[in-house]
Amino acid sequence: MKKNKVEFDGLQNEGVENAPVEDRRRFLKMGLALTGVFAGGTLYSASSAVNKVYASAGEYAKKYPYKPHYSMIMHQNRCIDCERCMTACVKTNDVPEYGYRTTILEREVKDAVGQKREFIPVLCNQCNLPQCTRVCPTRATYKDKTTGIVMMDTAKCIGCLTCQQGCPYNARYFSEEKHAVDKCNFCLDTRLSKGETLTACSEACPADVRVFGDLSDPNSRIYREVHQIEKTVWVLRPEAGTRPNVFYTRG
Amino acid sequence: MTLNEMESIVSGRLLSGGAGYYIGVIVSALLVVAAVVAGVHAFIVGHEHTYGVTREVSWGILIATYVFFVVTSTGLCLVSSIGHVFGVESYMPIAKRSVFLSIATILAGFFVIAFEIKIPWRMAIYNVISPNITSNIWWMGTLYGVYLVLMIFEFLFLNLNKHKLAVAMGFGGAVAGIAAHSNLGAVFGLLMGREFWHGPYMSIYFIASAMMTGTAVIFFFHYLAYKVNNEDLSLDRPMVASLDVVRRLGILLICVIMFFTIWKMVAGVAGMPGGKYEAVMALVSGPYAINFWLFEAGFGLIFPLLLFIASKGKNLMMMFVGSAMMIVGIFVMRYDLVIVGQIVPVYHELGVKEFSHLLSYTPSFHEIIITLGGFGVAFFLFLVGEKLFAGHKVEHH
Numbered sequence: 223m224k225k226n227k228v229e230f231d232g233l234q235n236e237g238v239e240n241a242p243v244e245d246r247r248r249f250l251k252m253g254l255a256l257t258g259v260f261a262g263g264t265l266y267s268a269s270s271a272v273n274k275v276y277a278s279a280g281e282y283a284k285k286y287p288y289k290p291h292y293s294m295i296m297h298q299n300r301c302i303d304c305e306r307c308m309t310a311c312v313k314t315n316d317v318p319e320y321g322y323r324t325t326i327l328e329r330e331v332k333d334a335v336g337q338k339r340e341f342i343p344v345l346c347n348q349c350n351l352p353q354c355t356r357v358c359p360t361r362a363t364y365k366d367k368t369t370g371i372v373m374m375d376t377a378k379c380i381g382c383l384t385c386q387q388g389c390p391y392n393a394r395y396f397s398e399e400k401h402a403v404d405k406c407n408f409c410l411d412t413r414l415s416k417g418e419t420l421t422a423c424s425e426a427c428p429a430d431v432r433v434f435g436d437l438s439d440p441n442s443r444i445y446r447e448v449h450q451i452e453k454t455v456w457v458l459r460p461e462a463g464t465r466p467n468v469f470y471t472r473g
Numbered sequence: 474m475t476l477n478e479m480e481s482i483v484s485g486r487l488l489s490g491g492a493g494y495y496i497g498v499i500v501s502a503l504l505v506v507a508a509v510v511a512g513v514h515a516f517i518v519g520h521e522h523t524y525g526v527t528r529e530v531s532w533g534i535l536i537a538t539y540v541f542f543v544v545t546s547t548g549l550c551l552v553s554s555i556g557h558v559f560g561v562e563s564y565m566p567i568a569k570r571s572v573f574l575s576i577a578t579i580l581a582g583f584f585v586i587a588f589e590i591k592i593p594w595r596m597a598i599y600n601v602i603s604p605n606i607t608s609n610i611w612w613m614g615t616l617y618g619v620y621l622v623l624m625i626f627e628f629l630f631l632n633l634n635k636h637k638l639a640v641a642m643g644f645g646g647a648v649a650g651i652a653a654h655s656n657l658g659a660v661f662g663l664l665m666g667r668e669f670w671h672g673p674y675m676s677i678y679f680i681a682s683a684m685m686t687g688t689a690v691i692f693f694f695h696y697l698a699y700k701v702n703n704e705d706l707s708l709d710r711p712m713v714a715s716l717d718v719v720r721r722l723g724i725l726l727i728c729v730i731m732f733f734t735i736w737k738m739v740a741g742v743a744g745m746p747g748g749k750y751e752a753v754m755a756l757v758s759g760p761y762a763i764n765f766w767l768f769e770a771g772f773g774l775i776f777p778l779l780l781f782i783a784s785k786g787k788n789l790m791m792m793f794v795g796s797a798m799m800i801v802g803i804f805v806m807r808y809d810l811v812i813v814g815q816i817v818p819v820y821h822e823l824g825v826k827e828f829s830h831l832l833s834y835t836p837s838f839h840e841i842i843i844t845l846g847g848f849g850v851a852f853f854l855f856l857v858g859e860k861l862f863a864g865h866k867v868e869h870h
Contacts (some may be wrong), residue, residue, distance in 0.1 A: 320521060321528070327825035342825060353665060359611035360599035378599045381591020383531040384610050390666025392819050395528045398519045401592055459819070462666035 286438030288370035292348065292408050293437035294421075295447050295455070295469040300429040301326065301341040310426035314412050321395040323406040324423050343431060345423070346393035346406035347458070347466030348372050354385035354394065362402070370467070371410050376402035390462035408434070437467065447471065486860045494701055494856065501853035505584075508846020511839045512588035520591060525837040529828075530815045534836040535589040537808040538844045540657065542582030542851070543617060544679065544807065547654040548687025549575035550624060550646055551680075552719065557631070558643040566715040569865040570698060571691055572628045572643070577854035578690070579621055585847040609659040616653030620646055632862065654679055661814065668748030669741070669814040674733070681729045682806070688723035689777070689799035692716055694855060696793040701856065702864045706789055717786035723796075727778045734774070751817045755831055756809065764809050773802020 303326050311323050324345035331338055352372050354363050362378035363385055365371070379402035386394045386403065397404040408414060409421040418425075424434035435444035448455055448469055457466040490498075515523040526533040553571035556564025587593050596614070605611050623646035630639035655676035661667070662675025695716060699706035707713060740746075741753030756765040780795030818828035836844070859865070 327820060327823065327827050329823065329825045331824070342823065344820070356605075356607045357610060357660075357664070359605055359608045359614065360595070360603045361605045362599070362603075378595065378603055379592065380596040380599065382589075382596075382610060383591075384608075384660065386528070386531040387667065387815070388664055390819050392529060396521070396531075396591060398521060458823070459666060464665070 287350075288366075288368065289438055290369060290436035291438035291467070292369055292371060292414070293435065293444055293448070293467040293469065294345075294408075294424065295433045295444050295471055296343055297429075297431050297433065297472065298340065298342055298470050299472040301343055301431045302429055303328065303341040304428065306426040306428060307343065307423035307432065310422040311406075314409060314422035316399075317404070318397060318399055321397060321404060323393075323404070342470075343423075344391065344393075344458070345468065346372060346389075346408075347391055347464065347468040348406075348408060349464035349466050351463060351465045353388035353390070353462070353464060357384045357388040359384070363405075366410070369408075369410065369414075371408050372405070373407055373410070374403060374405060376400050379403055390459045390464060391466075483861065486863060487857070490701070490856075490860060491703070494860075497701075498853060498856050501849040501856065504845050504849025505853060508584070508588070508843045508849065511842040511846070515588065515839045515843075516591075523837060523839045525835050525840060527832070527834070529818060529832050530812070530834040532811055532815065533834055534808060534811075534840050534844055535585055537804075537811040538847050539582045539586040539589065540811065541804050541807040542578045542585065542847060543657060544654070544683045544803075545686045545690050546575045546579035546582065547620075547650045547680075548683035548685065549578065549690060550620070550650045550687075551684050552687040552691060552722065554643050554647040557636075558640055558647060563715055563718040566712045566867050567691055567695060567719060569628070569631050569862070569867050570695060571687070572624060572631060573858050573862065573865060574690060574694055574851075574855065576621065576624050576628060577851050577858065579617065579624070580854065581847045581850040583621075584850045585843060588843050609656045609663060613653050613656040613660060616649050616656060620649035620653050623649055651680060654683055661810070666819060667814055668746065669752035669817065670810075674737075678730075678733050678737075681726060681733065682803075685723065685726035685730050686800075686803050688719050688726060689796040689803065691719050692723070692792055692796040693800060696789060696796075697855075698859055698864065701859045704864070713786075713789070716789075716792070720781050720784070720786055720792060723799075724778060724781050727774050727781075727799075731774050731778075734769070747822050748817050751821065751831065752813050755813055755816060759831070760833070761809055761813055764805050768802045768805035769809060771802065772798040773806055774799075777802075 305326060308322065308324060308326065311317060315323060317323055324343060327342040327344055329340050329342060348371050350370070352363075352365065355361075355365055355372060358364075359382065360378045360380055362375050362380070364373055364375065366373050381396060381402065383396060383403070386396075394403050394405045396402070409418070413420070413422060419435075421432070421434050424432040433444050433447060435442040437444055437448060439445055453471050453473055455469050455471045457469055460466075520526070524533060524535075549571045553564070553568045553575065555561045556566075557568040590596055600611060600614060604615075623642050627639050627642035627646055630636075630642060658676035658679035661670035662672055664670055695712070696706060699709070738753055738757065741749045742757075755761050777795035777799040780791050780798070784791040784795070786792075812834050816832045816834070818832055820828045
């Protein structure tokens with residue numbers, strides 16, 4: 223289990239092994255959830271989910287278009303909604319209180335057997351076929367040529383909000399401070415370009431939910447977790463055809 | 474003609490209106506001023522404090538009003554071009570006023586969108602130096618700019634009696650208008666993940682809807698124009714005959730739009746497709762049911778259809794009432810199209826607590842004032858134009 227140092231509050235992450243009993247019990251229950259049944263709120267069979275995922279990632283396995291190809295995989299069942307990721311993101315990226323770059327959604331199924339609640343962290347998916355960049359009239363939002371991260375050139379943003387309409391993941395908001403749309407860019411300007419290897423939310427997460435890394439590196443952990451078929455891996459809203467780079471799994 | 478003579482003619486025409494005319498001019502001008510004040514204030518304070526839009530419902534009544542005006546403008550352009558561009562004699566009498574109104578309504582649309590776009594001056598710069606040719610909104614904006622220039626020249630040449638040039642400009646305007654307008658439809662229709670909007674027919678629907686709107690506005694404003702000019706419309710036989718032809722076209726287009734609407738609703742209910750089903754049910758039996766049944770179906774389509782048929786082209790008041798109803802109903806159509814397309818949250822199907830309900834939107838005071846200002850622009854230009862251009866008389870030859 224990766225230990226993350228949470229600098230901003232001086233706390234030391236002790237790892238899930240040292241979590242309180244009730245937290246550990248929740249993790250165990252989450253792990254017992256039937257694989258695939260509640261995936262993304264839609265019923266997926268394991269094979270169809272794998273096929274869908276590989277339609278996004280598999281075709282790049284031999285030759286990724288970006289190097290590094292930054293991606294994230296969420297171990298959804300581990301999330302306990304402590305919101306340290308949200309706090310770290312706000313602090314690192316100066317996110318105003320009325321907006322957010324990442325948030326955690328809560329899902330409750332009262333008549334489920336066993337565990338009845340789960341949390342789903344969401345952020346910009348840094349899609350391979352983003353609709354936001356297609357619809358922007360001034361190319362204020364674009365995919366970085368090196369990393370593929372979907373960036374904002376705030377000086378060009380006219381505030382027509384078509385990118386907000388185009389995004390199937392509610393990943394954008396208009397920042398009155400920047401006078402432009404704002405969104406998650408995997409902390410490229412605030413962390414990655416300064417030598418950090420993790421996003422703020424990934425580093426802050428005490429439960430190791432957010433596994434961030436270079437999907438084009440076969441030695442990376444995220445490569446091994448996405449390019450396997452033992453556990454179901456899915457993406458949100460695959461029907462939008464955007465080919466997200468934020469994946470979800472359990473266990 | 475000397476400058477002094479022209480000035481005296483213009484002032485003479487403007488001063489010839491009665492009290493009702495002046496009240497109309499003053500009220501519409503005040504609406505424009507109020508809208509500018511509201512828009513500037515909203516810009517200074519910030520849209521998130523002054524507009525009713527949210528992160529999830531980011532387009533509100535101002536986008537709907539913009540759509541309403543540019544759809545109207547395109548419709549006026551296309552219907553009027555049947556006459557003087559494509560040579561159908563029976564459409565000639567309505568041509569001048571319709572071209573003028575198409576200019577007035579698109580200016581009203583631009584007026585409204587200037588307060589919707591959060592940083593409009595960047596648009597002037599980066600639409601030019603950083604264009605995105607994959608963006609339907611870029612194409613729409615660029616083509617409507619071309620369209621406006623061509624329509625202005627068409628109007629000038631019509632009034633200068635340079636008919637060949639007017640035809641050329643009118644043809645170009647019609648082409649640019651269709652291209653711009655179908656791109657407006659594509660702004661909505663090409664968004665995957667917005668199930669209520671997504672589909673190839675949105676662009677086609679927009680063209681048919683534009684022409685339907687054009688017929689209603691042509692009738693409405695021609696009837697009003699004869700009041701403004703203190704003339705008896707029923708005595709102008711060529712104009713009455715022309716409006717009857719427009720009426721028949723209106724009946725046809727109402728039927729076309731009814732066809733589109735029925736199948737859109739059926740497609741949204743059959744099989745309960747995710748995202749689209751919830752939106753359609755919001756219209757059929759949900760929070761937008763009154764908007765849909767009373768205003769869209771009733772005022773926008775069925776009542777005007779019945780009135781247009783019953784009038785037999787002779788009862789001008791009946792046709793005027795039908796066209797007025799139609800305009801109200803069509804505005805609600807635009808509003809519902811824009812808002813209902815957003816009220817199903819993008820994460821609705823995840824079943825998460827935060828997005829388990831339909832989203833809601835209520836226009837704010839600022840947005841309402843700016844919307845009324847858009848109508849103020851259109852009415853102000855209409856009223857001043859009637860006097861300035863002496864009732865847009867068309868030669869019969």
